[in-house]
Amino acid sequence: MMHTWHFSEMAYHPAWAQLNESYRVIIPSRLYDPKVGADLYHRYLDEWALCDELGINIMTNEHHATATCADSVCTIPMAILARETKKVRLLALGMPIANRENPIRVAEEYSMLDVISRGRIEMGFVKGVPFEISPANSNPADLMERFWEAHDLILKAMTSHDGPFSWEGTHFHYRSVNIWPRPYQQPHPPVWMPVGSPGSAREAASRGITIGVLNTGWTATPGIFDAYRETAAKCGREMTPHHLAYMALIGVGKTREEGWRRADQILDYSRTSGIVAPQFANPPGYVAPQMAATAIRGTATTARATRLQTRDGKPINPRTVNVEDAINAGLVFAGTPDDVWDQLKAFYDHVGGFGHLLMMGQGGHISHEDTVDNLTLFSKEVLPRMAELG
């Protein structure tokens, strides 16, 4: 059975009209009105809380210094929802562990959430997009080395139950690691990471980590899932479809027009999230020199912009993409419940199956009422058919 997760970036869209060449990093916070922001936070939390009744799991993420995502601490909405919900699972995808100074604190946050939610937490560890480097002041040249050391330390901290241990690594140093509480789930909550390439899928597969694949679409996703399956088999790791997750923007309506209108509004997520001054998209060392060389020459804007295309090979510009092209690119499933099911099923078959649908059911300017109707229609009309998948 495929699992569905509702995801929102908690965007602060009221500032968008005042932004130009960058929606991130350098934008002044005077453009954020805390009173408007408070209403938005409560609204997004209400939508997630509704998911508990609808049988849709919950996914949060985090970004920094941006109007595209006002969720700057992914575990804060989780802390609220851990108590406000009772049934569904809670995925933070996730914590940028190479950008956090203190992995022990991460282990404590996730463990505490896991206990309060009585074992409903799923832990995402993310590399973070390049524009997170500047807000975190995190060294891009050894980012992944730090990521894996933090990952190993967090898991050891969660699974050691016999008193303190010491850790003297390359990036993190503790003489006495001994976290309380220990997690509710044993040995620890499931681990996820988002990946965008076959190479990182292989790294995740070799460790048995569930991958969340975002914004890769019809053409790039099969290679990523194949790389995961091949590596898992090579490593002798037992895998299920639940090691693979795919994110799509979803607009369901009573009519096709209504579903497309909702998808069009949610697509403002894709149209805005890549708008950033180029120097923050390419910090030195974030990607291998061969790739960085292209950016220095000035021929690449962002990697994402060059690789997206429809199933017919038509290149997609995420800043201007329309619903029809986004459906053909596998980025969006939209229309009536039947339309959405058909698109989902076709994508599922095309990529060889997967176990989690990360549903962006809210994004951009879509209203609360439309979001509620979108989630409710999905729950009533599409979700029951998901038993056929996964």
Next chain:
Amino acid sequence: MERIDVGEVSVEALVHGEGRPLVFLHGIDYFQQQVPFLYRLGETFRVIAPRHPGFGATRRPAWMRTVGDIAYLYLDMLDRLALDDVILVGSSFGGWVALEMAVRSPPKISGLVLIDTLGLKFGGRDEAEIADIVALSADDVVKHNFAHPKNAPDYAALDDAQLEEVARDREAAVLYGWRPFMHNPSLKHWLHRAKAPSLVIWGEQDRVVKPAYGAHLTQRLQNARFLPIAGAGHYPQIEQPERVATAIAAFARENVR
């Protein structure tokens, strides 16, 4: 380019000319644009210009992460090559390396030349004396580094291998200098240990580190002279190579052991 084996590191180096040894330590970027200047110095000196570990084609051992490590590597290199009465020249990031060598009081260095050096923090916690070049647009990076933008490289004209080298250089520079940004907070307290006479050269239009920083450094060093260069930014050896080469040659003549 040649190879100099120092311990476990095979150092790629431009070695050119005859005469008194001059070790040139390069900065963050634009190494290829400085090669003509190094050949010009080679008319007077035996020039040894190593590519720092992680830069160019010098592989960085995984444990080597600090500018102090590079300084010890090059102190070993002076021994390995049996160099004496050395003129040590450091530009930008390479000036930081040179200062870290100098405060370790090496007897073999008889003159220190610092060109628009990084590595020091003089001001308060909310004063960014070293511009955050990583956070600047490509156009602004050029304006910060060059008095005349035409002196900046045309990246569109470089081939893949050359661009990869630029990318590796920038990656290595941030690996060593990300935080604190391009300086060692305690280095200014050890400047009295730099015994060699020093020449502090500064581009008058440098916006990466402004001339006032260089003038202040000159006061803090024991035996130093400040030489501002008109018509130059962060890399005077690229924009005014003849002026800089002449000044270094004159300084070397004044300071023979």
